[in-house]
Amino acid sequence: MSTFRPKDIIQFDKGFPVMCPEIPAYYYKDNHPYDERPALGRLNIGEPKHAASSVKALRDEITVLIKFSFAYTKTPVDSGILERFINHQVPDINREPFIIPPGLYIVTSVSEGGLNSNVYCETYQPVGRVYKFYFTGGFGGYGLARVVEV
Incomplete structure (x- = not known):
């Protein structure tokens, strides 16, 4: 009790x-x-x-998927453009600790x-x-x- x-x-x-x-x-x-x-x-x-999930990990995962898709179709990919695209689509987050x-x-x-x-x-x-x-x-x-x- x-x-x-x-x-x-x-x-x-x-x-x-x-x-x-x-x-x-x-x-x-x-x-x-x-x-x-x-x-x-x-x-x-x-x-x-502190936040355990990372924007960097998400960006890396998306980059691998896109590069795989381009490689599968034997299409060249510009790494600089891809990086700018990913950074724009997955913006940084500044999280305060809980x-x-x-x-x-x-x-x-x-x-x-x-x-x-x-x-x-x-x-x-x-x-x-x-x-x-x-x-x-x-x-x-x-x-x-x-x-x-x-």
Whole structure:
């Protein structure tokens, strides 16, 4: 059974592991660098998550495909024009790291499930962006050295 209840206010310190259902998919390997769909991912409070998918990898993949198509048809390709075309079609992206800041969060719900409970939280008295995440603990072991009810 969870030691937390809805409407509890909790202080999260840097390094506490949580699951975030709203992090854009491009922060994870093997996702398209323009994929903005929300994805569920693990991260630590206060530690930045950098985009794992690369525009360079996408450009390289497209270049290989185009060169293969030209080679298959025995058609010459101008590498300079191809590079300018690819750079124009697949522009650079400057992504800021995704980070859930340490601080106060409110428990919105708790789901009990056997030995583990998921405790769902969101930003307490937000100024700007609202962060939503959950953490899981077994036998009430939520790393209470880092999570303290306020």
